[in-house]
Amino acid sequence: MSDLMHRLKALAVLQAVLETGSFSQAAQRLFITQSAVSQHVKQLEAALGPLFVRGPRQLTPTPLAEGLRPYLSQGFAQLQAGWQQAQGRQDNQVVTITVLPSFASCWLFPRLPSFNRCCPDVELRLSVSDQVQDLAAGGLDLAIRFGPGHYPGLLVERLMGDALFPVAAPSLLASQGTPASPADLAAHLLLQDNSPPAMNWPGWLAQAGQADLPVRYGMMVSDAGQLLGMAQAGLGIALARRSLLGTSLADGRLIRLFDSELASPFSYFLVQRPQSAGRPAVGRFVRWLQQEIRQPGSCGAS
Template sequence: MQLPPLKSLWYFKHAAELGSFKLAAEQLFVSQAAVSQQIRLLEQQLDCSLFTRHTRYVELTRQGEQLLPHVLKGFSHLQAGVQAVSQDSHPNTLNLTVLPSFASGWLLGRISDFQNKYPNIKVRIEPSDQLADFSAGQVDLGIRFGQGNYPGLHSELISDDSLFLAYKPGAIDVNKPLKPQILAQKLIKDVCPDAERGWLTLAQQLAVSPDALPALEIDNAALVIQATLAGQGIAMVRRRLIETQLQLGQLEIYPNYEYHCQYKYYLAAPPEHFKWQKVQLFKDWLLAQFALDDQQFYQLHQ
């Protein structure tokens, strides 16, 4: 007998493990109808029923139970084979795809420390708002700010972040009420979901309409920071992106307002990349740098 299509067996595996075509579809990022179709094709080729369909779930028939362990073993061997041939072909070069705001606001000011610790690893940074296509083999690891959902990739949470009101030293007197000072200042707004929610929260806290906080809107976090450094107004920015400016005293933050971002920082890459030594070293270095920044921040703003 000719072997069934690998796709049908893959869908069968997920449906069998989850006991649901709907859940399998969600995990595979396809429609429930697509899962049902692949299972039907598999059943037609094998000339037997593999599932008993119920309203909210499915369960394996006797034939399905016989097939499942062989399918699991087969995919396990396939995965081992793929990993065997997908070893890091360039262990001394680390290719990163990074958001431009994170690259300019945080990474570039610290990457020399990683290079000094690991001089044998050449680092290449590709700033991009879009997550690169890893299938081309040109990228090892991505750093993203989001919710951790990157289809086909493994993601690992590395840090959260918060929005603060940032300004040139002296623009706000922290010993005086914030409301009249904010209303008298020029404001700079980063056009992104978290920043929008942050401004709305601030307006509620000050008991004013959001329309009372007109702002220059800039669709680029790095340019928002640049405008703030140039003294163009008060901005609401992510703390991670202004760590260096805070430490150097180039910017200050209002200590009594903080908005915890719903988005967070993630590493994203194919699962096997996280086994590479250079990726593990970079991840450990990132976590150590974040911890050091946190320590310095809370020492300055406790």
């Protein structure tokens, strides 16, 4: 236990790196230098083994780091809740939420200025993770989950469905040509995330009548939001989720290739702890979220 206590600060740094995806962003969040972040991670790696695969532009957590992620998120959330309780104050204006990295970066973050204008007195605390977190154990009020919708013991509301279709960067199409039909995809490199086949290229190709098309798969990434970044960089053609595209089609960063789209078997769900549902601050965020889905840009949090 003494060794663990000695490493609490380094573990807090590791959690920040896992949540932000980079040393520099973790440093900004913690108000320390990037060099200090690197030193803390190196100390943990000396004791445990490699925690990240460091690429020129990407930091990829190893299975060891991914295994630690849910324990860190839940552990520090419980510490925070315990500290607040020990101080004898109930912060009724704080709403704690866990959300997928792809949904956070592509859908939620660009819309949060609207929430801040509607509810400037409500503080959101976001746990960005691709792990399904225990809301009670983590001291969390809400979760926005992408899945089948079965979450026992919690209040569940379907927010919206989704659909998938191929997209590519204008630069890629200019250099390699625009495929005129789904069969032409055989001449292109296809990018994919780790979604199941039913909501990935095999599902879309089957629907387009090209189930046996010999295709070349390029890189695979675990985060659907990062998949769009790879497509924008011209690395290949991606099968994109409509919910995550934002303005990238309207402003020309990506181009949709075909009319055919694959309905996702999963939907976005708002999941609440029953104990949190009656809190006014939680209710204000929920109403804003519902209104933002129905009518983007309006304020429905009052």
